[in-house]
Amino acid sequence: MLTLTDETLLHGVSQLAERDPDLARILATWGPPPLWAREPGFPTLIHIILEQQVSLASAKAAFNRLLALATPLTPEAFLALDDSTLKMVGFSRQKMLYGRHLAQAIVSGELDLAALTEADDETARTTLLKRKGIGLWTADIYLLMALRRPDIWPVGDLGLVVAMQEVKQLATRPRAEEMEALAHSWRPWRAVAARLLWHHYLSKRGLV
Numbered sequence: 001m002l003t004l005t006d007e008t009l010l011h012g013v014s015q016l017a018e019r020d021p022d023l024a025r026i027l028a029t030w031g032p033p034p035l036w037a038r039e040p041g042f043p044t045l046i047h048i049i050l051e052q053q054v055s056l057a058s059a060k061a062a063f064n065r066l067l068a069l070a071t072p073l074t075p076e077a078f079l080a081l082d083d084s085t086l087k088m089v090g091f092s093r094q095k096m097l098y099g100r101h102l103a104q105a106i107v108s109g110e111l112d113l114a115a116l117t118e119a120d121d122e123t124a125r126t127t128l129l130k131r132k133g134i135g136l137w138t139a140d141i142y143l144l145m146a147l148r149r150p151d152i153w154p155v156g157d158l159g160l161v162v163a164m165q166e167v168k169q170l171a172t173r174p175r176a177e178e179m180e181a182l183a184h185s186w187r188p189w190r191a192v193a194a195r196l197l198w199h200h201y202l203s204k205r206g207l208v
Contacts (some may be wrong), residue, residue, distance in 0.1 A: 062090030098133025
């Protein structure tokens, strides 16, 4: 099963730049995007849950506070933290619930994150979606960044939506159906296209 590495990322970028002049323009302006890889496992899923509906910076700060209290961040260590501690870290009550549900599923053996490495995209996505608090965006970001699958396209990502509007010069922000349609020609490198678009979004705003 193909996963993205520094080498395959550059190959995908080259393929996309040949097909799409708008993506070629991102490459010419900002250079190739980072791989933005994360380690598969429980800590990364907790980090992505923290990123739900907040800025990346605030999620990162909360995650770092969590690591200061629990390193290594195992499901057992997470379950040992009480509500007041998690609230101090930056967890909402809802995200506490999501984190505990995830940790308990791993401890009980209901969820085997290591097995997702060998699963196809749809099986891995479906397995994650069974867990409380893991919606399509969270599952897709995990597949894209931690499992480094090359053709994941997280249409619900706000940064991606804004970047798509800018790069494609659309009058309004594209809806999910339009995002899917616009990205169809980028298969099987949609996760590479996502990285290019995020690269545009962050570089344009001086965030990298």
